[in-house]
Amino acid sequence: MEPPQPKDATTALLDQFFAGSGEDVLAEQGLPEGFRSGYVAFIGRPNVGKSTLMNCFLEQRIAIVTPKPQTTRRKTLGILNTDNYQVVMLDTPGIMEPKYALHEAMIEEAMSALEDADVIVYLVEATRAPEILPALEATKTPKILAVNKVDRVPQKNELLPILEGYAATGLFDEILPICALSGDGVGELLGAVLARLPEAPALYPREQISEQPERFFVAEIVRERIFRRYEQEVPYSTEVLVTRFDERGTHKDFIEATIFVETDSQKAIVIGKRGVAIKELGEDARDSIEAFLDREVFLSLRVKTMPKWRKKANSLRKLGYKQR
Ligand SMILES: Nc1nc2c(ncn2[C@@H]2O[C@H](COP(=O)(O)OP(=O)(O)OP(=O)(O)O)[C@@H](O)[C@H]2O)c(=O)[nH]1
Numbered sequence: 001m002e003p004p005q006p007k008d009a010t011t012a013l014l015d016q017f018f019a020g021s022g023e024d025v026l027a028e029q030g031l032p033e034g035f036r037s038g039y040v041a042f043i044g045r046p047n048v049g050k051s052t053l054m055n056c057f058l059e060q061r062i063a064i065v066t067p068k069p070q071t072t073r074r075k076t077l078g079i080l081n082t083d084n085y086q087v088v089m090l091d092t093p094g095i096m097e098p099k100y101a102l103h104e105a106m107i108e109e110a111m112s113a114l115e116d117a118d119v120i121v122y123l124v125e126a127t128r129a130p131e132i133l134p135a136l137e138a139t140k141t142p143k144i145l146a147v148n149k150v151d152r153v154p155q156k157n158e159l160l161p162i163l164e165g166y167a168a169t170g171l172f173d174e175i176l177p178i179c180a181l182s183g184d185g186v187g188e189l190l191g192a193v194l195a196r197l198p199e200a201p202a203l204y205p206r207e208q209i210s211e212q213p214e215r216f217f218v219a220e221i222v223r224e225r226i227f228r229r230y231e232q233e234v235p236y237s238t239e240v241l242v243t244r245f246d247e248r249g250t251h252k253d254f255i256e257a258t259i260f261v262e263t264d265s266q267k268a269i270v271i272g273k274r275g276v277a278i279k280e281l282g283e284d285a286r287d288s289i290e291a292f293l294d295r296e297v298f299l300s301l302r303v304k305t306m307p308k309w310r311k312k313a314n315s316l317r318k319l320g321y322k323q324r
């Protein structure tokens, strides 16, 4: 008979988690009995309010929000920490018919969130025709329907048939009307999510609010300002990467963000006559970045043409999109 092998660190940790010693782990983390934690994915069509909802839960703006559809392009984590639970929220790009490789990468981000989720919150707009995404029917994960933007429904009794229509699908464990903008109904939604999260120790350090680094959020803020300032194809043809982020001790941090566009004419639009447009963009973005980081920064913007980046797998890879 072979002598017992010494356990490696991973096996010992797994034993600790699965050998009925969950309470020990809770105690070690200083967490109360009954502590819950898990992943909740916000899924839906573009523009339904997924990012607004995540910010509302966090009571902080971390996900970018604009009036234009297809704002969010990457799965973005937001962690809600209290003494009794840790809800790891996954904001996702809106699901649409893919026209470019970029859209496929965006849908992939949403699908990976769907796979990770302990609970799915499917968001729809109260004033849009009811619709169920096929990806929802294909998963057994508990699903809550959040009917958002109820402030846009003039008569509250108009809501009832909409809610009943969705209930008739039998797909949802719970259906709740909400207004992510004002926070109405969001407490009830949190309760419905918590009821379906497993009792488990915290998944992330409890002071953490996201997983993505500061430079990701800085690039997102520049992109948000572009979405809000420019029209037509420019926002959609734009990607932003933080290409330098130097912390300089007593001086302000130096941040260089590179704005990639698809054509030279878009580059000219972003820069504007005599550089006026990009100067205003820079000031606007810097103010938002400083508010987000809670410190002063020096922001330098560069614009580069990367032809057809939305359609090319290798350009998307360079810009950090995962490819299947
Ligand atoms: N009236 C109203 N507007 C809302 C509500 N929630 C979100 N919005 C607005 O809807 C627009 C889109 O919101 P987002 O949070 O960016 O939507 P999203 O689902 O993340 O959009 P994508 O990232 O493009 O998929 C913004 O102008 C929001 O201010 C709401 O409850 N009521």
Ligand SMILES: [Mg+2]
Pocket (backbone or CB within 6 Å): 050, 051, 052, 063, 064, 065, 071, 072, 091, 092, 093
């Ligand atoms: Mg969004």
